[in-house]
Amino acid sequence: MNIPISxxxxxxxxxxxxxxxxxxxLLGCAxxxxxxxxxxxxxxxxxxxxxxxxxxxxxxxxxxxxIVFSEWIDPSAAKKSVTVFPPPQEDPGIAVRGxxxxxxxxxxxxxxxxxxxEITAVLKDLHGVSIGKPYHFVFSTGPTLDSSRIRGCxxxxxxxxxxxxxxxxxxxxxxxxxxxxLATPSYLAQTDTLGRFALDFIRAGTYDILAFxxxxxxxxxxxxxxxxxxxxxRRIVLADSAGPLVLFPVACDTSAKTIAxxxxxxxxxxxxxxxxxxxxxDTTLLDSxxxxxxxxxxxxxxxxxxxxxxxxxRRSPRFVLIVDxxxxxxxxxxxxxxxxxxxxxPEADTLLDTIRFNGPTSADTIPPEIVWHAPKGTAxxxxxxxxxxxxxxxxxLPALLLxxxxxxxxxxxxxTLPADTTIFRLKxxxxxxxxxRMPIPDTAFADxxxxxxxxxxxxxxxAIAFSSxxxxxxxxxxxxxxxxxxxxxxxxxxxxxxxxTNIYTCADSGGSFRFDSIPAAQGFLAHFxxxxxxxxxxxxxxxxxxxxxxxxxxxxTIEARARWDIENITITDCEPCPEDTLEADTTExx
Numbered sequence: 182m183n184i185p186i187s188x189x190x191x192x193x194x195x196x197x198x199x200x201x202x203x204x205x206x207l208l209g210c211a212x213x214x215x216x217x218x219x220x221x222x223x224x225x226x227x228x229x230x231x232x233x234x235x236x237x238x239x240x241x242x243x244x245x246x247x248i249v250f251s252e253w254i255d256p257s258a259a260k261k262s263v264t265v266f267p268p269p270q271e272d273p274g275i276a277v278r279g280x281x282x283x284x285x286x287x288x289x290x291x292x293x294x295x296x297x298x299e300i301t302a303v304l305k306d307l308h309g310v311s312i313g314k315p316y317h318f319v320f321s322t323g324p325t326l327d328s329s330r331i332r333g334c335x336x337x338x339x340x341x342x343x344x345x346x347x348x349x350x351x352x353x354x355x356x357x358x359x360x361x362x363l364a365t366p367s368y369l370a371q372t373d374t375l376g377r378f379a380l381d382f383i384r385a386g387t388y389d390i391l392a393f394x395x396x397x398x399x400x401x402x403x404x405x406x407x408x409x410x411x412x413x414x415r416r417i418v419l420a421d422s423a424g425p426l427v428l429f430p431v432a433c434d435t436s437a438k439t440i441a442x443x444x445x446x447x448x449x450x451x452x453x454x455x456x457x458x459x460x461x462x463d464t465t466l467l468d469s470x471x472x473x474x475x476x477x478x479x480x481x482x483x484x485x486x487x488x489x490x491x492x493x494x495r496r497s498p499r500f501v502l503i504v505d506x507x508x509x510x511x512x513x514x515x516x517x518x519x520x521x522x523x524x525x526x527p528e529a530d531t532l533l534d535t536i537r538f539n540g541p542t543s544a545d546t547i548p549p550e551i552v553w554h555a556p557k558g559t560a561x562x563x564x565x566x567x568x569x570x571x572x573x574x575x576x577x578l579p580a581l582l583l584x585x586x587x588x589x590x591x592x593x594x595x596x597t598l599p600a601d602t603t604i605f606r607l608k609x610x611x612x613x614x615x616x617x618r619m620p621i622p623d624t625a626f627a628d629x630x631x632x633x634x635x636x637x638x639x640x641x642x643x644a645i646a647f648s649s650x651x652x653x654x655x656x657x658x659x660x661x662x663x664x665x666x667x668x669x670x671x672x673x674x675x676x677x678x679x680x681x682t683n684i685y686t687c688a689d690s691g692g693s694f695r696f697d698s699i700p701a702a703q704g705f706l707a708h709f710x711x712x713x714x715x716x717x718x719x720x721x722x723x724x725x726x727x728x729x730x731x732x733x734x735x736x737x738t739i740e741a742r743a744r745w746d747i748e749n750i751t752i753t754d755c756e757p758c759p760e761d762t763l764e765a766d767t768t769e770x771x
Contacts, residue, residue, distance in 0.1 A: 225313045226250045226306040231298075235318035242291075242322050246273075246284040246298055253279050255305045261398050262304035262312075266297045266368045293323030295382050301371045302344060303398060315344075315371040319382045329383040329419045333426030334758035335376040335392050335410050338709075338718050338732045345392040345410060346371050346400070347378045347428070352387040352416065362391055362402055362433075362723060369400055377758060387418050391723075392428045402433060409433040411721060413728040425758040429729035431721035439534055443515055445541040446630050448507035449486075452573070455498045471502065476512040476537070483509050494573045495600040501573070501629060508540035545630040549574050551621075554645040561685055562613060562649055562698040565716070566593060566605040573599045574626045574634070581625060583607070585615040593619065599629065610698065613652040620644045656701045656741035661750025662693030666708075673711045676741065678702035686716065701743035706752070707734035733757065 230249040233240045246265070256277040263284060265273055271287035290296065299317040319326060335345050348366035372378045372392070392410040393402045402409060410428035417423055443453040471488035486504035493500050515536045550571040556564045566583070576597045583591040583605075589612065593605035603626070611617065621643050623635035635643055659676065666672075672689035676696050685699045689708065709718040709732040721729030735754055741747060 223310060224252075225310050226252050226254055226304070227312070228300070228316050231318050233320040235320070236326065237320040238324055238326060240290075240320050240322050242289040244290065245286070248282045248284070248298075248300070250280045250282070250306075253307050254282065255307055255309070258303055258305040262301045264299045264301075264369055264400055266299065266366065267291070267294065268365050268367075290322050293321070295319055295321045295323075295327040295384065297368060297370075297382065299370055301346070314373060317370060327382045327384040328421075329385050330379070330381045330422040330424075331383060331390070331417075331419065331426065332377075332379040332422075332424035332758070333412075333428065334378065335372055335428045336732060336757075337376070337410070337430060338707075338734070339430075341408075342374070343394045343408075344372050344374060345376070345394050345408075347380065347390070347392045348400075348402070349380060349383065350389040350391070351384075352389060362389060365401060383419060385420050387416065389416050390426065390428075391415065393433070407433065409723060411723065411729060413731065415726065415728075425756070427731065427757045429721065429731060431723050431727075431729050433723045440515070440517070440536050443536050443538050445508050445538065446545040447541060448544075449504050450629055451502045451504065451508075451538075452629065453500050453502065455500065470518040470533075472516040473504065474514050474516065475509075476514060483511070485513065492599065495596070495598055495602075497573065497601040499573055499601065501599065510540050510542045512537060512539050545628070546632060548632045549626065549628045549634045551634065551643060551645075556647045558647060559650055560611070560647050561683065561700060562610045562655070563607070563685075564611070564647070566607065566619075566645075567602055568605075568621075568645060569602045570626075570628075570634075572628050573601055574603070574628050575599050576603060576625065577627055578625050581605070581619055581621070583611075583617050583619045585612065585617050587615070589615070611649040613649055613655055613698070616646070616648045618644050618646045650698075650700050652744075654701050654743055655698050656696075656743060656745060656747065658695060658697050658746045658748070659699060659739070659741045659750070660693070660695040660746075660748050661752065662691070663752035663755060664692065665755035666692035666752075668692055669710060671711050671714075672708055673716065675707040675709070676704050677707065678704040678741075679738065696741070699741055701741050703738050703740050705734060705736075705738055706750075707732065709733070 227250065228248060229251050232247040233244060248263075254277060259277045259282050260275045263275060263282065265284065265286070269286045269288070269290070273287060274285040276283045276285070284298070297317055297319050299315065300312065301315050302311050302313060304312045321327075331349070333347075335347070347370050349368040350362060350364065351367040367388070368380055368383060370378055370380050378392075390412060391402065393407040395401075396407055397403060409431050411431045412426045412428050417426070438455045441454045441456040443451060445451040471491065473485050473488065475482045475485050484506060486506055486508055488502050489505050490503040491500060492503065515538060516533055517535075518533060552569045552571055554568045555566065576595045578595075579597070580592050580594045583593050591611070592608040594608070595603055595605050605619075621634065623633040627633050666689075668691045669689055674687050674689060674694035674696070676685045676699060678685075678700060679702065681700075681702065681704075683700075685696055687694055687696050694706075694708070710730050711717075712728075712730050713719055718732040719730045721727050735752065737754075739747075739750060
């Protein structure tokens with residue numbers, strides 16, 4: 182609380198008791214409410230003194246930690262903002278008195294250990310102004326400080342500006358590989374506003390590294406609720422220094438995948454759907470424990486079907502079970518093992534779940550419908566052509582024809598596996614300024630029960646239609662490259678025009694790119710490693726581990742000029758993380 186000097190007066194000795202009472206009253210009020218009135222406080226609090234002093238060695242094991250700030254701080258925010266790593270056996274006590282915060286470990290500190298004290302951006306003054314840049318300092322109970330170092334940054338292709346926390350988990354061969362990521366970290370630091378981090382004074386060893394947005398501020402990764410980030414190799418051996426490490430988004434769901442719905446479509450065919458927020462590939466859901474039993478277990482009940490085959494539906498959380506002998510028109514139980522992403526205990530392998538369903542009384546006769554298609558309106562000359570269906574379908578033909586208003590045709594290839602979305606691969610580029618139409622005959626697709634999306638008329642009533650961009654608005658080519666990028670066959674370049682949701686891609690050629698016939702626009706360049714071949718940057722997965730696809734976007738815009746060939750664009754921004762990575766702030770001022 183800032184009180185003007187003019188509000189004080191010199192008191193005579195016989196006013197000492199009254200002065201003491203007044204002082205206590207002022208302190209009590211300041212600890213209970215935020216100050217009001219006066220100019221708006223926009224100055225963040227800062228650390229002016231620490232004890233032990235930053236970088237101290239041979240600190241007594243029974244020492245308390247004291248941090249003095251430039252102004253009074255919010256006690257409730259302070260208790261959520263400070264952490265000590267490696268973590269003591271018991272959470273330390275935290276007390277705030279005006280500008281001073283005292284951290285009291287419960288018991289003695291460990292011998293010959295370098296401790297990190299981290300103050301995150303959660304800390305605020307009494308006006309609610311955050312400290313902003315995280316502050317941390319170190320001291321050691323031994324004669325020296327640990328000397329290993331890690332630096333890097335967190336990249337989020339979605340452009341979120343949250344400040345994740347970066348955690349190191351010391352690898353213990355006695356602990357399961359996955360569950361260690363759910364435990365208390367060995368070291369923790371918060372990134373700055375640009376996603377940069379530096380962890381200094383780390384003990385040499387083998388670590389798993391992970392970053393996460395700590396939404397509940399408990400300094401631990403919480404399944405589902407926390408967005409997580411990881412490098413391509415999450416485990417590192419730290420001897421001296423490492424980095425720059427770049428961390429990209431990864432999914433961190435540890436819950437078991439249960440079945441949301443299950444319905445027989447025919448005598449030997451059933452369609453199910455996993456409870457999942459994103460599509461699941463066939464490497465995640467491999468299970469041979471399916472069992473179908475009738476609800477009626479009497480001697481007269483028919484023999485239950487056996488699951489012959491499990492078929493995942495591409496680009497979807499749905500799946501198909503093929504059974505033999507056929508279902509009867511009777512109630513059944515499907516008994517299966519929930520699809521746990523990580524086993525937290527040996528007993529988890531024995532868990533079973535059950536869903537009740539009725540055998541089919543009649544075969545499915547509802548035809549599939551088109552839910553949406555892309556592109557719509559005006560498209561580039563090399564668009565992504567796709568059709569999403571109301572239910573899984575199979576392509577019965579290897580290709581369809583895309584026809585323009587002058588009768589020119591382009592062959593569009595497609596996969597024949599069951600999928601919710603059909604992706605077409607064009608054999609060549611479109612021509613500018615043309616209107617295109619792709620009729621979808623009833624002989625081209627069928628759902629799992631053989632229902633076709635159209636009637637059998639000679640002129641199909643369903644088609645997708647769009648136009649190609651006019652020649653006056655086309656940039657003939659946009660090309661360039663970077664001498665510091667290593668060649669990668671799976672690298673894909675992106676051009677993202679400002680104010681548009683369309684993204685244009687091209688394959689890498691020795692660290693270079695060339696976009697042909699794209700719309701004229703100002704935009705951003707980016708590139709990523711398309712390891713799964715789906716044409717877009719994909720998140721990784723923690724449980725089971727799947728590395729993220731590296732994605733880098735460049736800050737400066739470039740112009741794709743109409744009716745021009747733009748050549749020799751040179752990219753010099755090759756450092757994945759800025760050089761001025763967040764450093765430990767150990768400045769001591771009075």
